[in-house]
Amino acid sequence: MIPARFDYVRPGSVEDAVRALAGGGDDARVIAGGQSLLPLLRLRLAFPDLLVDVGGLSELRGVRETAGSLEIGALTTIYELTRDPLLTAHCGLLAETATLIADPAVRHRATIGGALAHADPAGDLPAVVLALGGSLLIRGPEGEREVRAGDFFTDYMTTSLSPGELLVAVRVPRLGGDWGFRYEKFRLTAQSWAIVGVAAVARRSNGHVAEARIGLTNMGSVPVRATAAESAAAGAEASAAALREAGSRADEGTSPPSDLRGSADYRRHLARVLTGRALAAAAGAS
Amino acid sequence: MNHVSMRIDGVRYDDDVEPRLLLVHYLREVAGRTGTPVGCDTSNCGACTVLMNGVSVKSCSVLAVQADGAEITTIQGLANGEWHPLQRAFHEEHALQCGYCTPGMIMAAADLLRDNPRPSEQEVRDGLEGNLCRCTGYQNIVRAVLRVAGEMAGEQAGAAS
Ligand SMILES: Cc1cc2nc3c(=O)[nH]c(=O)nc-3n(C[C@H](O)[C@H](O)[C@H](O)COP(=O)(O)OP(=O)(O)OC[C@H]3O[C@@H](n4cnc5c(N)ncnc54)[C@H](O)[C@@H]3O)c2cc1C
Ligand code: FES
Ligand code: FES
Numbered sequence: 518m519i520p521a522r523f524d525y526v527r528p529g530s531v532e533d534a535v536r537a538l539a540g541g542g543d544d545a546r547v548i549a550g551g552q553s554l555l556p557l558l559r560l561r562l563a564f565p566d567l568l569v570d571v572g573g574l575s576e577l578r579g580v581r582e583t584a585g586s587l588e589i590g591a592l593t594t595i596y597e598l599t600r601d602p603l604l605t606a607h608c609g610l611l612a613e614t615a616t617l618i619a620d621p622a623v624r625h626r627a628t629i630g631g632a633l634a635h636a637d638p639a640g641d642l643p644a645v646v647l648a649l650g651g652s653l654l655i656r657g658p659e660g661e662r663e664v665r666a667g668d669f670f671t672d673y674m675t676t677s678l679s680p681g682e683l684l685v686a687v688r689v690p691r692l693g694g695d696w697g698f699r700y701e702k703f704r705l706t707a708q709s710w711a712i713v714g715v716a717a718v719a720r721r722s723n724g725h726v727a728e729a730r731i732g733l734t735n736m737g738s739v740p741v742r743a744t745a746a747e748s749a750a751a752g753a754e755a756s757a758a759a760l761r762e763a764g765s766r767a768d769e770g771t772s773p774p775s776d777l778r779g780s781a782d783y784r785r786h787l788a789r790v791l792t793g794r795a796l797a798a799a800a801g802a803s
Numbered sequence: 804m805n806h807v808s809m810r811i812d813g814v815r816y817d818d819d820v821e822p823r824l825l826l827v828h829y830l831r832e833v834a835g836r837t838g839t840p841v842g843c844d845t846s847n848c849g850a851c852t853v854l855m856n857g858v859s860v861k862s863c864s865v866l867a868v869q870a871d872g873a874e875i876t877t878i879q880g881l882a883n884g885e886w887h888p889l890q891r892a893f894h895e896e897h898a899l900q901c902g903y904c905t906p907g908m909i910m911a912a913a914d915l916l917r918d919n920p921r922p923s924e925q926e927v928r929d930g931l932e933g934n935l936c937r938c939t940g941y942q943n944i945v946r947a948v949l950r951v952a953g954e955m956a957g958e959q960a961g962a963a964s
Contacts, residue, residue, distance in 0.1 A: 518844055525805055525822030525868055548869075555864045556846050558823070568822065596858075621914060622852055622859040676891025694849060707932040708847070 520558035525572040530732055531685060539658045541567040547683060548572070549592055550626035552619070553635045577630070579685055580604055588654075589687045589732035591630025595619070598629060598777040607691040610718060615644050617700065630684045631670070633799045636676050636739070638774070639710040643670055644740040645700060646731030651689040651754050657682035666740075673738035675801035695727075696720050699798035701791040702734075705778075711735055712779045713787040715743075715767070717795035719750065726750050726760070726800050736771040736788055746792050747770040755800040757793075764793025807871040810878025811836060820867050826860075827851045829867035830877060838879040838906050842872075849934030850912075853877045859914035861933070870919035881913065888951045889913060896947035900938035909932045912948045915933035922952055 519742030527535040528658050539544050546565035549572060558561040571577065577592040580603045587608055589598075598604060598615035604621045605612045618641055619627060632642045633653065646653075647666045655662050658681055669676050678684060692698070697741035720727045729750040731743040766789075773784035795803075804819040809832050818833055824845070830836040830853065841863055842850030851863040854876040862875075881887040889909045892898070899905045908931065915922060915930035922930060927948045936944060 519825070520823040522821070522823055525866070527868075527871075548866075551866065551869065552846065552864055555825075556844070559825075559844055559863075570869060580883075620849070621918070621930060622849060622861045622911060622933050623846065623864070625855075625858045626860055651939070707928075761873065 518556075518559050518561060521564055523558075523565050523633055525565045525570060526567065526750070527573055529573070531574060531576065531683065533652040534574065534683055535656055535658060535681065537567070537569045538683060540565050540796055541569065541680075544682050545569055545680065549628040549631040551631075552627040553631060553637070568579075568656050571683065582691075583688075586688050586690050587630055589689070591684045591686055594625060594629050595627045595629065595631075595632070595789075596614065596624040598622070599624070601708060608649070610645055610649060610692075610700060610716060611642075611689065612639050613698070613700075614700040614716065617702045618639060629687055633687065634676060634678060634684050636670050637675050637710075638673060638738055638740070639735045641700065641711060641714050641716075641734055643700060644714055644732030644734040645716040646687060646689065646732045647740045647742060648718055649689045649692075650730060651687055653684055654688060655682050656685045656687040656714040661685070663688070666725075669743070670795050692718065695722065697799040697801050699795040701795040701798075703787050703791055709766075713773075713784050713791060714794040715788065715791040717792065719755075719796060719799035721755055721800050726753050726754055726796070729796060729797070729799070731767065731792060733767065733788055733792075734770065736768065736773045736784060738774075741771055743767040743788070743792055744772075746796070750796055755802045757797045757802045760791035760796040760800060760802055764791075764796055769794035805868050807867055809870055809873050809875055811875045812877055822866060822868050823836075824848065824867045826853075826865040826867050826870050826875075827862035828857075829870075829886075829910055830862060830875070836877045836879050839877050840903060840906060842903060846906070847933075847935065848907070849911060852910040854894040854910060854914060857917070859911050861921070877908075878909055881909065887913075888954060889916075892947040892950045892954075893944070896943045896950060897945040898939060898947040904934060904938075908936065908944060912951075913946075913950065916952060916957055918953070920952060920955060922949070924949060927952075927954040 544566035842848035
């Protein structure tokens with residue numbers, strides 16, 4: 518279908534973009550890669566009056582190193598995440614997960630900022646940024662603020678972004694060599710979304726898991742931490758059996774959806790099994 | 804109306820368009836590149852794949868205004884006097900039946916070989932995961948792409964010796 522009419526501007530700077538968004542209020546919408554927004558417009562599920570195209574803002578593209586962390590510009594494409602040398606070296610979880618998202622043509626346009634701002638519960642990156650303990654940098658008319666990932670996703674496809682605000686970057690910690698990681702994505706066909714996904718990072722010390730953080734995809738209306746499994750994994754032996762046991766607590770406190778691709782019970786089962794696998798891989802367990 | 808200017812298959816186009824016009828409709832209805840079909844409304848099928856500034860995109864999922872200033876290559880710009888090796892291989896390996904997916908499949912394959920000139924069979928399958936074919940079962944498509952990769956490698960080896 519053909520989208521309904523809208524006006525379109527392409528600001529030349531972040532300041533101009535924020536001004537255009539603030540001027541447009543509730544009826545203005547950011548467009549970055551357009552890979553989620555254009556299908557919505559084509560199906561006439563969204564009716565913005567104004568699209569503010571931030572795609573040309575090259576200052577928001579690319580990965581930088583800051584003290585102890587990496588700052589990923591909101592317009593960095595999913596394709597770029599798969600290839601970025603800083604991410605590959607210090608945040609392999611993000612680089613590896615990016616290879617599992619959509620398909621090459623979509624990855625060339627889709628951006629990390631769009632994936633997070635869209636906040637689809639089946640999207641892979643929200644749970645990854647949550648597991649990493651990342652935060653989001655947001656620019657608005659009042660200046661810049663930083664929001665922790667756990668506070669950013671507020672409800673089904675809803676974030677703490679207000680109209681007039683632009684997500685400018687994602688900050689994730691640099692993980693040292695004692696950390697391992699794994700994203701387990703469960704899907705039945707190529708190029709499809711996760712029925713359930715599990716992002717795990719684990720620090721290993723003396724054959725044991727010293728610390729683990731786990732983010733779950735599609736186990737509720739927002740990405741959630743599997744806190745019971747995290748506590749169970751902390752101090753556990755880095756063995757497949759011990760971590761399978763810790764993983765069996767992954768669905769505690771979650772309320773997964775039931776839909777055409779799986780019932781809530783099926784998703785709980787997947788979360789338990791996949792968490793055991795993700796922890797074992799992250800901890801290098803044999 | 805917004806002004807757009809882009810090069811399509813080496814020819815420059817300048818037009819005033821509505822912001823809601825999709826690139827695929829601009830290509831087909833304004834620039835006459837009807838070789839690029841539309842197959843779905845959900846960005847899934849890949850039939851509309853073209854190269855934008857050298858990399859594959861789904862032209863149904865780009866606004867014409869977002870492509871302002873871009874270099875676009877469609878299936879109609881791939882041949883250079885004679886068939887592109889991928890076009891020849893698709894023909895000879897029987898990699899199409901109805902042909903609806905073929906323009907997008909070939910453009911996605913061209914992007915795949917740019918990114919990874921020596922793909923394994925699995926890498927070909929992964930690289931083409933955004934392109935659906937409802938006729939062939941993919942077997943001959945994968946064969947055609949691997950054949951071109953092999954030919955390219957052979958040419959390089961030949962040039963080096
Ligand atoms: C065929 C297909 C398969 C897919 N499969 C997967 C998958 O397996 N896993 C997965 O995780 N994702 C998948 N996706 C989704 C894809 O990752 C997202 O569409 C993409 O990352 C969104 O980024 P974008 O730049 O295209 O955002 P856009 O479509 O431009 O924007 C999406 C939303 O975010 C807002 N927005 C964008 N950027 C900003 C910003 N900087 N500040 C504030 N708001 C902003 C927009 O206003 C809009 O509401 C798939 C998409 C397609 C089309
Ligand atoms: S027409 Fe189906 S992906 Fe573009
Ligand atoms: S040949 Fe018919 S869809 Fe591929």
